Amino acid sequence: MTVAAEQTNPLKSKPKIEALKAAFPYSLPVMVGYVVLGIAFGIILTGKGFSWWLAPVMGLFIYAGSMQFVAVDLLSAVFNPFQIVIMTLTVNARHLFYGISMLNKFRSMGKKKPYMIFSLTDETYSLLCSAVPPQQADENWFYFFISALNQVYWVTGCILGAVGGSFLHYDTTGIDFAMTALFIVIMVEQWEKTSNHLPVMTGIVISVVNLLIFGPKNFIIPSMIVIFLILSLFPEKFRSRIST
Amino acid sequence: MTNTQILFSIAIMAVCTLLTRIFPFLILPDHKKTPVLVQYLGTVLPFAIIGMLVVYCFKNVSLLQYPFGIPELTGFLFVVLVHRWKHHLLLSIGGGTLLYMTVIRFIL
Numbered sequence: 001m002t003v004a005a006e007q008t009n010p011l012k013s014k015p016k017i018e019a020l021k022a023a024f025p026y027s028l029p030v031m032v033g034y035v036v037l038g039i040a041f042g043i044i045l046t047g048k049g050f051s052w053w054l055a056p057v058m059g060l061f062i063y064a065g066s067m068q069f070v071a072v073d074l075l076s077a078v079f080n081p082f083q084i085v086i087m088t089l090t091v092n093a094r095h096l097f098y099g100i101s102m103l104n105k106f107r108s109m110g111k112k113k114p115y116m117i118f119s120l121t122d123e124t125y126s127l128l129c130s131a132v133p134p135q136q137a138d139e140n141w142f143y144f145f146i147s148a149l150n151q152v153y154w155v156t157g158c159i160l161g162a163v164g165g166s167f168l169h170y171d172t173t174g175i176d177f178a179m180t181a182l183f184i185v186i187m188v189e190q191w192e193k194t195s196n197h198l199p200v201m202t203g204i205v206i207s208v209v210n211l212l213i214f215g216p217k218n219f220i221i222p223s224m225i226v227i228f229l230i231l232s233l234f235p236e237k238f239r240s241r242i243s244t
Numbered sequence: 245m246t247n248t249q250i251l252f253s254i255a256i257m258a259v260c261t262l263l264t265r266i267f268p269f270l271i272l273p274d275h276k277k278t279p280v281l282v283q284y285l286g287t288v289l290p291f292a293i294i295g296m297l298v299v300y301c302f303k304n305v306s307l308l309q310y311p312f313g314i315p316e317l318t319g320f321l322f323v324v325l326v327h328r329w330k331h332h333l334l335l336s337i338g339g340g341t342l343l344y345m346t347v348i349r350f351i352l
Contacts, residue, residue: 029337054250061258071257079249081256088260095261097293099268101286107274120265122297129290174345177319180301181340184323185333187294192328199288203295216303220296227292231285238288 019133019141026131027149030123033179034150037065038157040176043165045072055162059155063119067091068158093221097228098125105143112144119147121154123179126186199238203227311351319344 042055050072058068070091074084098120105128106113120128124147133142191197206226210219231238245253272278278286302320305313323340330336 025333029333032337032341050250054254057251058254058257062254062261064261067257067261071254074257075245075250075253079245079253081253084253084256085260088257089264092261092264094293095264096267097289099265100282101290103268103272103278103282103286106269117266117269118262126290126294126297129294174315174348175341177344178337178341180298180316181319181323181337181344183294183297183301184320184340185327185336187298188324188327190291190294194291199291200295203292204299206292207296207299211299211303219303220300223296223299227289227296228285231288231292232281235281235284239284 015136015138016141019137019139020145022134022137023131023142023145023149026127027146027153029178029182029185030127030150031153033123033176033182034065034153035157035160036175036178038154038159039161039165041065041068041072042158042161042163044069044161046162046165048072048076050075052159052162055158056155059151059158063151063154064092064095064121065154090221094122094224095120097224101125101129109140109144112140116144116147119151121150123182124150126183130186130189196238196240199231202230202238206230315344315347315351318347 038059041059042052045055045058046052058071062068062071067088070087074087077083099117102116102120102125106116109116127146127150128143131142131146133139187200190200207219207223210223210226213219214222272282302313302316305316307313319340322343323336326332326339327336
């Protein structure tokens with residue numbers, strides 16, 4: 001009983017620390033994934049002859065996993081600002097839709113809001129959609145720490161790969177499955193939260209169909225457009241029984 | 245590219261990436277009332293997008309060529325079943341990753 005009483009009467013002086021403590025376990029899977037992918041990125045970047053410090057600079061200011069891998073090729077080619085603009089907008093076009101789910105969540109975040117928007121990667125978006133802040137923690141700080149911890153992991157990975165990549169001799173092939181597993185876990189948790197599985201099945205089926213039509217390099221944007229259209233056209237089918 | 249061109253290129257990528265992320269917040273600022281359709285999309289999109297991201301993770305798997313996606317299917321089933329059973333984040337993700345890494349070593 002005393003434990004329960006303590007939880008309902010939080011120590012108001014430490015909501016930030018409580019928020020950090022609560023955010024950390026949620027971010028652990030991303031830690032594994034981002035450190036591993038960041039190392040891979042650092043290795044590829046320095047392998048092409050670029051200075052190591054470009055890795056953390058890109059991780060800090062671009063902070064987009066798949067885009068940074070494309071960036072290595074763009075930076076290796078002849079300088080072409082127009083092509084860089086088009087490529088970046090295309091590779092990151094799926095982010096256009098993520099903010100729609102965050103409008104309400106970020107509304108009350110004040111000074112933290114610009115950073116929350118800047119740091120909205122696939123993984124952070126998925127975590128912010130599914131993570132539930134505990135009662136004793138400040139909600140806004142909880143979301144902020146999830147976002148910030150994720151970027152710390154990513155930049156750390158970028159530095160490790162760029163500086164120490166050549167010293168790594170472990171065969172880590174397949175460790176990037178951690179990120180896949182994270183998305184599967186989030187999908188399972190969403191599945192259990194609702195009895196209307198039409199939205200997730202729609203996402204899967206449309207993506208598979210587009211993958212078969214457009215191939216692995218180009219299917220994301222057509223998938224997002226079709227998902228967006230179908231969800232918009234049949235709201236009564238998708239809205240029912242969803243509780244979020 | 246010269247160092248200046250490299251840094252300029254990185255700046256372009258940073259700005260364009262931010263543009264894609266900030267877009268919904270620019271067209272739907274806080275003081276405007278969010279349209280009902282957008283509110284609805286905000287609640288259903290996470291479900292559809294997670295489905296898309298899972299497919300994205302498996303985009304390079306070939307069912308027609310050896311090993312026919314068996315390692316990926318094994319990992320997928322492990323994560324789904326173990327997570328439904330225990331709901332333990334690290335067990336599902338750590339275990340699934342180790343299993344996947346083991347299977348690709350034995351099967352390839």
